[in-house]
Each structure stands twice: as C-alpha cells, then as structure tokens.
Amino acid sequence: MSAEPRGGRLRPDTRAIGEAKERIAESFLTTQGLTLVARNHRCRRGEIDLVMRDASILVFVEVRYRRSARFGTAAATVDARKQQRLILAARHYLLMHPTQLACRFDVVAIGAQDDIEWIKQAFTL
Template sequence: MSTSPRSGRSRPDTRAIGEAKERLAESFLIAQGLRLVARNQRSRFGEIDLVMRDEAILVFVEVRYRRSTRFGTPAATVDARKQQRLILAARHYLHRHPTQLACRFDVVAISAEDDIQWIRQAFTL
C-alpha cells in the first residue's frame, strides 16, 4: 500500500491494480476466443495494453478501469487524443511486426465491480 500525499490515507498501488485489470481483460478475451499475441507493448508514442488475435484480425486492446464514474465511464476516457496515441503506437508495432492481417482497436472497460464492457472496433484509423 502507498500513501496519498494529500490525504495521508493508504490506497492500493495503482500500477498493481492496472496490471490486475489487464489480466482480467486478457482472461475475459481469451474466454471469448481471442488469442494473446503480446502484452504491454511500449513505444515512444505510448503503450498498447494487449495485442490479440481474433481469427484473421489483429486486435489492439486498450484496457480502461475506473473505481468511480464520477468523472465519466472507463470507456469515455478513450478520447480522440488517446485514440491518436494508440494509433501511433499500433503503427510502430506493425512496423516492427509486419502482418497481412486486418487490424482493429477494441476497448475493454472495467468498472469498480469488475463488470466488463467489451467494445469491438471502438474506433478506426
């Protein structure tokens, strides 16, 4: 547990929570028939949480978690700016790992209760 500098209260490590939610999303997608290709693909443009394969489609997955919807839903946080960063990161990935597969961007939004919303083809290039 780490301590918030403002409140002095303890809170779980956000990195550990993020990793746990990414694993939850990965398990969910595997149960839906997707296959894991890679996770946490970092570039100077940003990070792709999961790269998966859905039959003949390469899927770039953004996992979003929010403890509260007070400032919007997890899915709503994938705004135009975030989409552009994901597109650039995906292009970088494809440059390093060329493929003839079609590609798509999915979002897995996870609530505080671990309810999962899977948005296929959340946005396009």
C-alpha cells in the same frame, strides 16, 4: 491507467491495479476466443495494453478501469487524444511485426465490480 504524479511515473499501487485489470481483460477476451499475441507493447508515442488475435484479425486492446463513474465511464476516457496515441503505438508495433492481417482497435472498460464492457471496433484509423 491513471494517476500519474509529477515525473510521469505511476504509483506502485496504481501500476499493480492496472496490471491486475489487464489480466482480467486478457482472461475475459481469451474466454471469448481471442488469443494473446503480446502484452504492453511500448514505444515513445504510447503503449498498447494487449495485442490479441481474433480469427484473422489482429486486435489492439486498450484496457481502462474506473473505480467510479462519477467523472465518466472507463470507456469515455478513450478520447481523441488517447486514440491518436494508440494509433501511433499500433503503427510502431506493425513496423516491428509486419502482418497481412486486418487490424482493429477494441476497448475493454472495467468498472468498480470488475464488470466488463467490451467495445469491438471502438474507433478506426
């Protein structure tokens, strides 16, 4: 999610906040009709927060949280570099779990009051 100190490990409070926001996003998407396939798929190149299914589409979901929009919105933090890492992680997932389903990348941006902005098809390959 954010705030990695030296050594690349998240502080315990940051990790707990990230996990809580991912649960909020998962719950929201479930109420929108998506079903959970996997959580936190990790590989050397990156991580997919949530893998969900929306009818006949496999959805790779990036969950972003910002306490404040002072330095930009949560959605704005999914820049080209982050998109590349997500694409590589999704390719790894698909190697491990082949499918004939179409795929898309969504972003769930969560603000200070747990307000949710769901961006479907946030970017493409």
